[in-house]
Amino acid sequence: MEPLLSILIGVLVAASVYLMLARNLMRFLFGLILLSNAANLAIFVSGRMTAGAPPLVPDGLDEPVGVVANALPQALVLTAIVIGFGLFAFALILAVRAYRSLGTLNTDEMRVAEPKEQG
Amino acid sequence: MLLLQALPAIGNGEVIRYVMPWVPSLGVNVSFVIDGLGLTFGLLITGIGTLVMLYSAKYLAGHPQQARFSLFLTSFMLAMLGLVLADNLLALFVFWELTTITSYLLIGFNHDSAKSRRSALQALLVTGAGALALLAGIILIGTVAGTFELSEIRAMPGVLTESALYLPILILVLLGAFTKSAQFPFHFWLPNAMAAPTPVSAYLHSATMVKAGIYLLARTHPSLAGTDVWLWTLTIAGAVTMVFASVMALRQTDLKQALAYTTLMALGALTLLLANSSGYAITAAVVFLVMHSFYKAALFLVVGILDHQTGTRETTKLFGLGRAMPITAFAAALAGLSMAGLPPFLGFMAKELSYAGGVEAVSSPWLVAVAFLIANALMFAIAAIVGYRPFFSKAGKPMKGISEAKWPMLAGPLVLALLGAFFGIFPMWLQGSLIHPTVDSILGSTADAKTLQLWAGFNLPLVLSLATFALGFVIYLFTAPLRATLVSLIDRSPNFDRGWDKFLAGVLASAKWQTRVIQTGQLRFYIMVTFITALAAMAVTMVVKQALVLPIIWTPVTLTDLLVFGLVIVGTGLAILTQSRITAIAGLGVVGIGIAMIFILYSAPDVAITQLLVETLIVVLFAAAALRLPALGAEPLRGRWLDAAVAVAMGATVTLILLMATTGPIDRSLSDFFEAASYPEAFGQNIVNVILVDFRALDTFGEIAVVLVAAIGIFALLRSKPGKDEA
Numbered sequence: 018m019e020p021l022l023s024i025l026i027g028v029l030v031a032a033s034v035y036l037m038l039a040r041n042l043m044r045f046l047f048g049l050i051l052l053s054n055a056a057n058l059a060i061f062v063s064g065r066m067t068a069g070a071p072p073l074v075p076d077g078l079d080e081p082v083g084v085v086a087n088a089l090p091q092a093l094v095l096t097a098i099v100i101g102f103g104l105f106a107f108a109l110i111l112a113v114r115a116y117r118s119l120g121t122l123n124t125d126e127m128r129v130a131e132p133k134e135q136g
Numbered sequence: 137m138l139l140l141q142a143l144p145a146i147g148n149g150e151v152i153r154y155v156m157p158w159v160p161s162l163g164v165n166v167s168f169v170i171d172g173l174g175l176t177f178g179l180l181i182t183g184i185g186t187l188v189m190l191y192s193a194k195y196l197a198g199h200p201q202q203a204r205f206s207l208f209l210t211s212f213m214l215a216m217l218g219l220v221l222a223d224n225l226l227a228l229f230v231f232w233e234l235t236t237i238t239s240y241l242l243i244g245f246n247h248d249s250a251k252s253r254r255s256a257l258q259a260l261l262v263t264g265a266g267a268l269a270l271l272a273g274i275i276l277i278g279t280v281a282g283t284f285e286l287s288e289i290r291a292m293p294g295v296l297t298e299s300a301l302y303l304p305i306l307i308l309v310l311l312g313a314f315t316k317s318a319q320f321p322f323h324f325w326l327p328n329a330m331a332a333p334t335p336v337s338a339y340l341h342s343a344t345m346v347k348a349g350i351y352l353l354a355r356t357h358p359s360l361a362g363t364d365v366w367l368w369t370l371t372i373a374g375a376v377t378m379v380f381a382s383v384m385a386l387r388q389t390d391l392k393q394a395l396a397y398t399t400l401m402a403l404g405a406l407t408l409l410l411a412n413s414s415g416y417a418i419t420a421a422v423v424f425l426v427m428h429s430f431y432k433a434a435l436f437l438v439v440g441i442l443d444h445q446t447g448t449r450e451t452t453k454l455f456g457l458g459r460a461m462p463i464t465a466f467a468a469a470l471a472g473l474s475m476a477g478l479p480p481f482l483g484f485m486a487k488e489l490s491y492a493g494g495v496e497a498v499s500s501p502w503l504v505a506v507a508f509l510i511a512n513a514l515m516f517a518i519a520a521i522v523g524y525r526p527f528f529s530k531a532g533k534p535m536k537g538i539s540e541a542k543w544p545m546l547a548g549p550l551v552l553a554l555l556g557a558f559f560g561i562f563p564m565w566l567q568g569s570l571i572h573p574t575v576d577s578i579l580g581s582t583a584d585a586k587t588l589q590l591w592a593g594f595n596l597p598l599v600l601s602l603a604t605f606a607l608g609f610v611i612y613l614f615t616a617p618l619r620a621t622l623v624s625l626i627d628r629s630p631n632f633d634r635g636w637d638k639f640l641a642g643v644l645a646s647a648k649w650q651t652r653v654i655q656t657g658q659l660r661f662y663i664m665v666t667f668i669t670a671l672a673a674m675a676v677t678m679v680v681k682q683a684l685v686l687p688i689i690w691t692p693v694t695l696t697d698l699l700v701f702g703l704v705i706v707g708t709g710l711a712i713l714t715q716s717r718i719t720a721i722a723g724l725g726v727v728g729i730g731i732a733m734i735f736i737l738y739s740a741p742d743v744a745i746t747q748l749l750v751e752t753l754i755v756v757l758f759a760a761a762a763l764r765l766p767a768l769g770a771e772p773l774r775g776r777w778l779d780a781a782v783a784v785a786m787g788a789t790v791t792l793i794l795l796m797a798t799t800g801p802i803d804r805s806l807s808d809f810f811e812a813a814s815y816p817e818a819f820g821q822n823i824v825n826v827i828l829v830d831f832r833a834l835d836t837f838g839e840i841a842v843v844l845v846a847a848i849g850i851f852a853l854l855r856s857k858p859g860k861d862e863a
Contacts, residue, residue, distance in 0.1 A: 018697050020690050023794035025701055031787025032708045038660055038779035047711050050724055054731050063797050071739040072823040074815045081811055086739035089807045092827035094743050096839045102750045103846035110850040113761050124659035131657030
């Protein structure tokens with residue numbers, strides 16, 4: 018499954034880069050979500066995949082029995098998912114706010130901070 | 137005055153040194169050394185400084201910013217003293233820059249005049265740029281010699297000249313010295329700097345600051361001189377500056393400008409003399425240095441008096457002042473005679489020694505002697521124009537109703553001019569206390585130092601001197617026609633000053649062009665640059681580290697895997713291709729759920745739950761926000777092939793990296809620790825949860841903080857009303 022997933026992550030990254038380079042800020046946000054997902058998956062894959070063995074300690078024992086899934090990447094991904102969500106929510110509201118102020122979602126037309134050539 | 141006390145000791149060949157650590161880790165000390173060279177400069181600085189202070193008190197009397205002027209002048213004096221007494225090269229550089237800054241303030245003293253401001257800026261930029269070169273040179277010297285202490289570097293003969301870095305060091309140091317001392321082709325700032333009040337011109341731009349470059353050349357002479365590069369660079373730069381400046385001086389009708397160019401000439405002469413290592417040349421350089429400071433400062437102050445009393449500095453208007461201003465005339469005549477190089481003045485000896493040094497010059501005696509002959513003859517003429525003509529010439533209408541200046545203004549020129557005459561008659565006083573110790577500091581011994589004497593016998597230098605007088609007299613008689621020819625000639629030749637303006641405009645234009653190219657103001661452009669940089673960084677690293685050699689192991693894939701894979705691909709495709717917001721959001725939801733299924737399949741139930749929750753929230757948020765946003769619309773496809781190419785390259789690179797990473801061995805020691813410690817130490821059966829809330833609790837705390845900050849930000853953004861904070 019690792020090679021297949023690697024390809025899937027590549028596709029997700031490509032799609033997100035393409036979306037983030039679009040002029041419409043909404044598409045940029047779509048790209049942001051996809052990129053966040055791709056990154057989480059990449060962390061997950063790097064920790065290797067183990068099917069059907071969640072990292073749990075059975076009752077009455079001190080350690081899990083046999084080989085269980087790598088717990089560390091899972092913990093990292095959990096944190097990353099939540100932070101990614103915070104970032105996305107903030108960016109989304111920024112876009113809403115920008116649209117309210119500027120009346121456009123086209124990033125090429127957002128020139129308040131760096132106006133076009135004035136000589 | 138403290139420096140005067142040092143006179144006897146230095147006269148006996150001693151060196152006084154004082155060290156105080158400043159930044160010991162970098163080898164920077166505030167160390168001062170008083171030897172012959174430093175003392176000569178120090179006495180000139182303080183001595184002339186005192187007279188100039190006295191003079192300017194009267195010259196600027198009633199000026200609203202007189203206090204500021206005195207402050208600048210005193211700061212300059214301190215900086216200059218530090219410069220010539222510092223033994224540490226870095227300390228020397230600091231003082232060097234301080235003189236640049238105070239000079240900027242003094243040239244721009246009349247700050248409401250655009251010309252003053254431009255001249256000040258020009259001087260600052262030219263000497264500042266040179267100083268940067270000097271700093272680079274100093275650092276190179278430090279790395280080669282292992283110390284920044286000048287006295288230690290001098291104690292290691294050949295350490296610099298035989299080093300592989302000698303040429304860069306020499307070029308950088310010379311750049312610093314040549315810009316400071318206005319050597320051709322960096323000469324143009326000095327005549328412009330005459331926009332400063334006359335006392336400043338007399339002090340900074342003739343007697344002291346512009347000699348800092350000369351000082352540097354003299355200081356580094358023991359460590360850097362003696363090579364062909366040194367010899368020829370200094371000879372050529374000095375000779376060109378000298379001849380060019382003396383010709384330019386004749387062209388001027390403004391007395392102050394004429395003096396400015398003669399100062400350039402003197403600096404050229406000093407550079408030329410320092411090119412050599414012979415006893416005659418170095419002795420000549422030192423005598424020339426001292427006597428030039430005497431007569432040039434005196435003449436500048438005289439011109440200042442003329443300007444102050446008559447309101448003009450034009451040589452074509454100033455006549456017949458000898459009767460009205462007898463004392464000024466006396467001082468001017470003495471200084472002028474010294475400048476002309478007539479016996480029994482100090483100038484005569486300096487000239488004799490220069491010829492003697494020139495005749496035995498290693499580079500090309502013929503070239504050096506002829507350059508000196510031309511320059512000295514012109515100098516003779518200029519001396520007559522400044523020191524004789526305004527007072528005694530009957531060529532023009534005498535000015536009426538002019539009164540003599542007050543004594544504080546007269547003191548400076550008078551004392552300086554008298555000193556020039558005094559030491560001319562009694563040269564041994566100067567010789568023992570200053571000249572020979574200075575030669576000692578430059579050459580390392582007094583063995584080669586020449587004796588100062590008025591009558592050295594009938595020899596080649598004397599013949600050359602006589603030729604100088606004859607030629608100079610002829611030039612003086614034909615000043616007017618010569619000047620007319622020069623004006624028409626010079627106006628047709630390239631002008632460095634205008635070239636400077638073009639250069640500045642060019643710098644500004646290129647800065648604008650850079651801003652236009654780099655700061656397009658387009659978000660897409662910035663993102664693109666970021667991605668391409670990331671891509672290049674990853675790709676280059678992979679190639680350089682040769683990470684692409686492992687064979688890829690294709691682990692078995694189940695049908696479920698394939699189904700989930702397809703699901704995510706379809707969702708991604710929807711998000712890219714659709715023009716409907718709802719479809720795109722749905723596509724993203726599909727991707728999110730697909731990924732959650734991967735987490736479920738591969739033993740990460742907690743992650744899957746979080747993923748599902750967050751995915752749901754995202755869809756809800758997006759849907760809510762979409763109500764306030766316009767429809768997506770079609771993205772114009774123009775120019776998007778590049779975006780697509782970057783995107784595909786990015787994806788491919790990430791895939792490759794992951795393939796390589798998952799094929800290699802994995803280090804599970806941390807996971808093993810968590811598995812072993814989770815229950816015995818933290819009493820939790822779910823290892824992932826234990827990691828989050830126990831072993832990495834601080835991270836989780838940070839994560840919560842991030843979400844909280846985002847929430848506060850969102851709240852603030854939604855509350856704020858549009859229109860208030862826009863530009």
